[in-house]
Amino acid sequence: MKIGLDMMGGDFAPLEAVKGLQLFLSSQEEAPANVFLFGDEAQVRPLLEEHQVPLDRVTVVHTPQVIGMHEHPTKALKEKQQSSITVGFHFLASGKIDAFISAGNTGAMLVGACYSLKSIEGVLRPTISTIIPKEDGKTGLLLDVGLNADCKPENLNQFALLGSLYAKHILGIEQPRVGLINIGEEEGKGNILAQATYPLLKENNQINFVGNVEGRDVFIDSADVMVCEGFTGNIILKLAESLYDITQRKSIEHEYFDRFNFENYGGTPVLGINKPVIIGHGISHAKAFKNMLSLSSKMINSNLFEQMQQAFAPSALS
Missing domain, CATH: 3.40.718.10 (Isopropylmalate Dehydrogenase)
Structure with missing residues (x-):
């Protein structure tokens, strides 16, 4: 299981994302094989060390660009090809990760979810x-x-x-x-x-x-x-x-x-697409990031997507 986390999304990034990641990894008896961290490596790595995040459990993917909270979603995704959100969706669409989480630009997350991934057939x-x-x-x-x-x-x-x-x-x-x-x-x-x-x-x-x-x-x-x-x-x-x-x-x-x-629940998943995409609140702190990671893990381990595909199959709808 590989979860992608946008380290640069949200008002308190990347610090609160790192703290939430540490809470998540320390609470898992059988933690995911890897959490892919998309963000500015120069900012992220010192925080990982400071908060004692086990480096063998994460993969840092350097993304020098950030989509701001007030940028136009479609324009930003097109023009900022090296942003944490854009690269995160590329990894998700290509199967390098199984889920993607961000507390960044909500519009960019929604556009990315709808256009980088396929909707479940019939939705x-x-x-x-x-x-x-x-x-x-x-x-x-x-x-x-x-x-x-x-x-x-x-x-x-x-x-x-x-x-x-x-x-x-x-x-x-x-x-x-x-x-x-x-x-x-x-x-x-x-x-x-x-x-x-x-x-x-x-x-x-x-x-x-x-x-x-x-x-x-x-x-x-x-x-x-x-x-x-x-x-x-x-x-x-x-x-x-x-x-x-x-x-x-x-x-x-x-x-x-x-x-x-809202931090008790972390974020909201986009329902009707083929993979877990979870959107967090811009003011998310560590607890919210931890719960978004937990939710993504639960969605990956469930058979939710198979059930959705079966429910929207032509034979089920006839």
């Missing part, structure tokens, strides 16, 4: 999701959360299937319940998109559809996988993130609100 659009902490201690999944601001009903139907497979094989939810984010519980509620999506989800025998879920249901145990277009999903995501920020500013301590700390 119309890849999607991104976020973990939703439930009040009763369980975990939910919300998608899309920003990659697809405008969608067709067929897209949401596919997101439901992708989310169900991820919830089952990565989150360990045996029979995930799928809910459609809407403004009412009754069938026929909502805008044109929601009204057209409902019957598709209802007829989809590959998922466990439980109907509409409202905003008040997001944080309670009404559904395990909640589906919407990226515009709505991103608003819910940012609202959820603000809950944790507010509790920190007001010194409110509660185990439930602590679960809204």
Whole structure:
């Protein structure tokens, strides 16, 4: 197993990436054979030595260029061929690594994931999701959360299937319940998109559809996988993130609100492509990098991608 890590992505790179790498390697009983580190070798190597990262467990790939957080994604990927993100995707596409992680330019990561790698055959659009902490201690999944601001009903139907497979094989939810984010519980509620999506989800025998879920249901145990277009999903995501920020500013301590700390989950995977690509928050610290590495390891070791390929095969969809 070979995991690629962008050492230059994020506001606190490369220090926090190194610290997260050290936490990950020290926590693994059977660590991956190699972690490929893409970044400026002059900056990365002294930090590896300082934080006692075992050098026999990593391979440093020198990349002298960095794609800044505010650069145009497509232009930067094209013009900066020696950047950590560009080279990382080249290694992933060519099979030199099995997964790629970055807390750098989100747009560049999304463009790289969609154009450097092939989507799973049958998938119309890849999607991104976020973990939703439930009040009763369980975990939910919300998608899309920003990659697809405008969608067709067929897209949401596919997101439901992708989310169900991820919830089952990565989150360990045996029979995930799928809910459609809407403004009412009754069938026929909502805008044109929601009204057209409902019957598709209802007829989809590959998922466990439980109907509409409202905003008040997001944080309670009404559904395990909640589906919407990226515009709505991103608003819910940012609202959820603000809950944790507010509790920190007001010194409110509660185990439930602590679960809204994004660092507990590391980053979000791009679902619908053939290999694990995980995108982290720009303000990621060591804990987030450690958890992104753990998630990538879990995705590589699972049969998630084989299950997705089978689910979208023509014979499964007919």
